[in-house]
Amino acid sequence: MITSISTQIQLAARPVxxxxxxxxxxVQIELGELAPGQIRVVNEFISVDPYMRxxxxxxxxxxxxxxxxETMTGGAIGRVVESASDAFPxxxxxxxxxxxxxVVQEDAAGFKVVPEIPGAPLSLYLGILGMTGLTGYxxxxxxxxxxxxxxxxxxxxxxxxxxxxxQIARLLGAGRVIGSAGTDEKxxxxxxxxxxxxxxxxxxxxxxxxxxxxxPEGIDVFFDNVGGEHxxxxxxxxxxxxxxxxxxxxxxxxxxxxxxxxxxxVNMITRGxxxxxxxxxxxxxxxxxxxxxMTAWFTAxxxxxxxxxxxxxxxxVDALLSMMQGANTGKMVVRTAVMADVIx
Amino acid sequence: MITSISTQIQLAARPVxxxxxxxxxxVQIELGELAPGQIRVVNEFISVDPYMRxxxxxxxxxxxxxxxxETMTGGAIGRVVESASDAFPxxxxxxxxxxxxxVVQEDAAGFKVVPEIPGAPLSLYLGILGMTGLTGYxxxxxxxxxxxxxxxxxxxxxxxxxxxxxQIARLLGAGRVIGSAGTDEKxxxxxxxxxxxxxxxxxxxxxxxxxxxxxPEGIDVFFDNVGGEHxxxxxxxxxxxxxxxxxxxxxxxxxxxxxxxxxxxVNMITRGxxxxxxxxxxxxxxxxxxxxxMTAWFTAxxxxxxxxxxxxxxxxVDALLSMMQGANTGKMVVRTAVMADVIx
Numbered sequence: 304m305i306t307s308i309s310t311q312i313q314l315a316a317r318p319v320x321x322x323x324x325x326x327x328x329x330v331q332i333e334l335g336e337l338a339p340g341q342i343r344v345v346n347e348f349i350s351v352d353p354y355m356r357x358x359x360x361x362x363x364x365x366x367x368x369x370x371x372x373e374t375m376t377g378g379a380i381g382r383v384v385e386s387a388s389d390a391f392p393x394x395x396x397x398x399x400x401x402x403x404x405x406v407v408q409e410d411a412a413g414f415k416v417v418p419e420i421p422g423a424p425l426s427l428y429l430g431i432l433g434m435t436g437l438t439g440y441x442x443x444x445x446x447x448x449x450x451x452x453x454x455x456x457x458x459x460x461x462x463x464x465x466x467x468x469x470q471i472a473r474l475l476g477a478g479r480v481i482g483s484a485g486t487d488e489k490x491x492x493x494x495x496x497x498x499x500x501x502x503x504x505x506x507x508x509x510x511x512x513x514x515x516x517x518x519p520e521g522i523d524v525f526f527d528n529v530g531g532e533h534x535x536x537x538x539x540x541x542x543x544x545x546x547x548x549x550x551x552x553x554x555x556x557x558x559x560x561x562x563x564x565x566x567x568x569v570n571m572i573t574r575g576x577x578x579x580x581x582x583x584x585x586x587x588x589x590x591x592x593x594x595x596x597m598t599a600w601f602t603a604x605x606x607x608x609x610x611x612x613x614x615x616x617x618x619x620v621d622a623l624l625s626m627m628q629g630a631n632t633g634k635m636v637v638r639t640a641v642m643a644d645v646i647x
Numbered sequence: 648m649i650t651s652i653s654t655q656i657q658l659a660a661r662p663v664x665x666x667x668x669x670x671x672x673x674v675q676i677e678l679g680e681l682a683p684g685q686i687r688v689v690n691e692f693i694s695v696d697p698y699m700r701x702x703x704x705x706x707x708x709x710x711x712x713x714x715x716x717e718t719m720t721g722g723a724i725g726r727v728v729e730s731a732s733d734a735f736p737x738x739x740x741x742x743x744x745x746x747x748x749x750v751v752q753e754d755a756a757g758f759k760v761v762p763e764i765p766g767a768p769l770s771l772y773l774g775i776l777g778m779t780g781l782t783g784y785x786x787x788x789x790x791x792x793x794x795x796x797x798x799x800x801x802x803x804x805x806x807x808x809x810x811x812x813x814q815i816a817r818l819l820g821a822g823r824v825i826g827s828a829g830t831d832e833k834x835x836x837x838x839x840x841x842x843x844x845x846x847x848x849x850x851x852x853x854x855x856x857x858x859x860x861x862x863p864e865g866i867d868v869f870f871d872n873v874g875g876e877h878x879x880x881x882x883x884x885x886x887x888x889x890x891x892x893x894x895x896x897x898x899x900x901x902x903x904x905x906x907x908x909x910x911x912x913v914n915m916i917t918r919g920x921x922x923x924x925x926x927x928x929x930x931x932x933x934x935x936x937x938x939x940x941m942t943a944w945f946t947a948x949x950x951x952x953x954x955x956x957x958x959x960x961x962x963x964v965d966a967l968l969s970m971m972q973g974a975n976t977g978k979m980v981v982r983t984a985v986m987a988d989v990i991x
Contacts, residue, residue: 357917530912544929552913564908568874569896571924573701578922580915585888 306345306384307334311374311404312619318359321627326359327620330374334408337387343408344397346381348636349616350429351623352463353528353551354582375619376402378429380417381639391416398428405616405639420598424610430634431467431608432597434583439468439526440593441586442548443475446579447524449546451476454518456537458482459528460502461489463634464550466609468526469497474600477524481517483510483533485629492632496607505529510536526550534578535565541576549580609633650689650728651678655718655748656963662703665971670703671964674718678752681731687752688741690725692980693960694773695967696807697872697895698926719963720746722773724761725983735760742772749960749983764942768954774978775811775952776941778927783812783870784937785930786892787819790923791868793890795820798862800881802826803872804846805833807978808894810953812870813841818944821868825861827854827877829973836976840951849873854880870894878922879909885920893924953977 308331315328337343355377358369369375379402383395388411391397397414401407417428430436442464443449455472459465460482472480482493483505493502501517514522514536521542527533530552537547570576600606611631613622619637626635652675659672681687699721702713713719723746727739732755735741741758745751761772774780786808787793799816803809804826816824826837827849837846845861858866858880865886871877874896881891914920944950955975957966963981970979 534912535908549912549916552916562910562913564879564910564912566906566908568878568893568908569906571922572893572896572926574924575926575929576924578915580918580920582916582919585919 306343306406308332309334309404309406309408310616312616313374314359314369314371316371317361322356322359322620322624324620329617334406337385337408339387340410341387341408342383342391342411342414343385343406344381344399344414345384345406346379346404346639348380348426348429348638349403349619350378351619351626351635351637352377353627355623356627374402374404376400378434379407380425380428381407396425398433403616403619420601423601426610426612426634426636427608429636430463430610431606432601435463435634436467436471436597437590437593438464438550438583439471440596441583441589442526442550442581443468443472443524445586445589446548446581447526447546449475449477449524452478453523454479454481454521455524455526456481456514456518456522457526457528458505458533459551460484460493460497460499461632462528463631465528466497466633469493469499470606473498474605481514481522483514483529489632492609505533511539515540524548527552531562535567538565538567538570538576541570541574543574545574545576547576547578549578611635613637615639650687650750652676653678653748653750653752654960656960657718658703658713658715660715661705666700666703666964666968668964673961678750681729681752683731684754685731685752686727686735686755686758687729687750688725688743688758689728689750690723690748690983692724692770692773692982693747693963694722695963695970695979695981696721697971699967700971718746718748720744722778723751724769724772725751740769742777747960747963764945767945770954770956770978770980771952773980774807774954775950776945779807779978780811780815780941781934781937782808782894782927783815784940785927785933786870786894786925787812787816787868789930789933790892790925791870791890793819793821793868796822797867798823798825798865799868799870800825800858800862800866801870801872802849802877803895804828804837804841804843805976806872807975809872810841810977813837813843814950817842818949825858825866827858827873833976836953849877855883859884868892871896875906879911882909882911882914882920885914885918887918889918889920891920891922893922955979957981959983
């Protein structure tokens with residue numbers, strides 16, 4: 304592989320409804336000589352995440368929309384192949400947000416050396432050991448104020464954040480943990496591999512009825528990755544003082560129809576409930592605390608995980624779409640296939 | 648007046664939709680001799696409040712439903728006319744929750760002596776100096792975490808809680824205060840008497856458009872007494888980190904149709920918003936703090952108020968209904984007309 308050419312995926316048009324291949328363009332950029340302080344990194348994995356759909360729209364949001372004609376940004380992990388920075392010797396493993404490109408060359412300030420946990424595959428730093436795990440941790444603790452003994456319901460529980468959140472809830476002392484997922488296979492995984500007490504397939508019947516059956520004594524915490532019907536169902540069964548962390552609403556991200564909200568908002572008043580939306584950016588100060596917990600849990604063998612790996616940066620768009628359709632179990636990552644040739 | 652006969656309004660049937668006269672019954676009960684520790688109180692004012700509609704239904708709620716065939720409970724204020732308790736000499740002014748009756752005879756433990764503020768009409772202790780004012784204070788402070796400089800939007804701002812909340816927001820340092828009300832007269836009152844910076848009539852156009860026009864720089868806090876369209880409009884214009892205290896949803900209390908929730912719940916995630924429902928019962932520990940503030944504000948002449956007074960306990964049901972239809976400005980109370988004859 305010639306690392307002086309960077310293949311990058313750019314946003315070419317703002318999608319209406321589901322993104323289509325024409326909304327993206329692949330470009331090849333010739334990288335110049337390193338400027339002082341720069342490093343060149345060959346990516347091993349790039350992350351595709353639900354929040355990226357939001358950033359494709361021009362609407363006001365928590366982070367600036369992706370620019371048209373600009374390379375899609377997002378989490379990625381790779382190795383330094385050339386360096387003009389003493390802090391990043393060649394061979395260092397680094398995390399960054401430069402996103403959908405196989406080779407990145409930027410000022411070293413944009414990268415972070417990964418403190419590797421022995422035995423952990425690199426891709427996990429984009430997932431349960433990284434932002435995804437932190438999202439689950441933050442949602443349960445700082446946003447939903449989970450306390451030991453709480454009954455916790457997690458929607459989209461077999462997804463990247465869901466698999467993290469379910470395990471973290473248990474490790475933090477949740478009483479009963481309930482999850483929903485979109486296939487019977489995922490549902491089985493939740494109870495068999497991830498230690499859920501109850502799980503149901505949200506495509507096989509009304510969420511309201513299934514959740515009520517799975518939570519006969521109500522729920523205290525709701526970690527929502529899906530939105531829509533799930534939120535309505537949770538509002539039905541919340542115990543007084545219940546708290547929801549709204550992390551995702553993937554059900555509606557690609558909808559062009561009016562998204563109708565819950566019909567039972569009044570329960571919020573009568574039961575003293577709280578709903579709190581969040582994005583990770585406001586809670587990054589919890590990263591050290593999370594890292595400490597997660598390193599201990601992972602090292603002790605207490606963390607299970609699944610990954611869905613798609614090969615080739617050229618398949619990044621397909622990976623994103625299939626992830627939003629629920630094709631993944633656990634974190635979806637794209638492996639930039641060239642890595643093996645260059646580095647290993 | 649013979650104070651040994653108590654006229655009481657009881658719930659006779661659970662209303663479907665708007666309560667009707669047949670849902671209530673008036674009974675007269677002969678009171679016996681005082682037992683040791685009891686007092687007999689002639690009510691001067693009884694309170695009618697939106698939350699009472701919720702308690703007429705059998706549904707699970709924060710407080711037990713009113714019992715069928717039992718006298719409607721709720722706030723009331725009156726004077727002791729007979730006493731078998733040293734702590735409550737004849738003539739004491741007392742607050743209690745025995746509700747819709749002209750004369751009440753119960754154990755003294757159910758009553759509280761009112762620490763009268765000079766110049767304050769007794770009815771205000773059912774309103775801005777009492778639970779109503781405390782509701783506004785709690786919603787802004789403990790529920791919505793208002794901070795000085797916040798832009799605050801209050802729906803149903805000319806109602807009992809609304810007129811209290813608007814003034815308290817200002818006195819606690821809110822930047823801009825915006826209100827909605829259901830008639831042009833009330834809207835004028837908000838800006839002319841209650842110091843609102845902007846106000847609009849929610850019946851004269853779409854709430855979304857009117858709120859967006861009144862809040863060009865967004866809102867930070869939303870104190871909701873109305874629900875429905877108002878919540879949707881607030882979610883549109885919330886600044887990042889915005890917080891709502893959901894106090895009432897009077898728009899839907901008497902509806903028998905499906906109440907469709909906001910179509911823009913996803914803003915909660917992208918802007919990191921929180922919605923928190925509350926009822927006063929969970930925040931009664933803030934009463935001393937509120938009383939201290941409110942006594943100082945009232946004594947300094949900083950508190951404006953309106954009251955809508957209906958005469959005669961026989962009109963209590965009509966008062967409740969007309970209050971829920973917006974006929975009141977400020978607190979709605981029922982004056983038990985006999986008082987003047989007996990006490991003054």
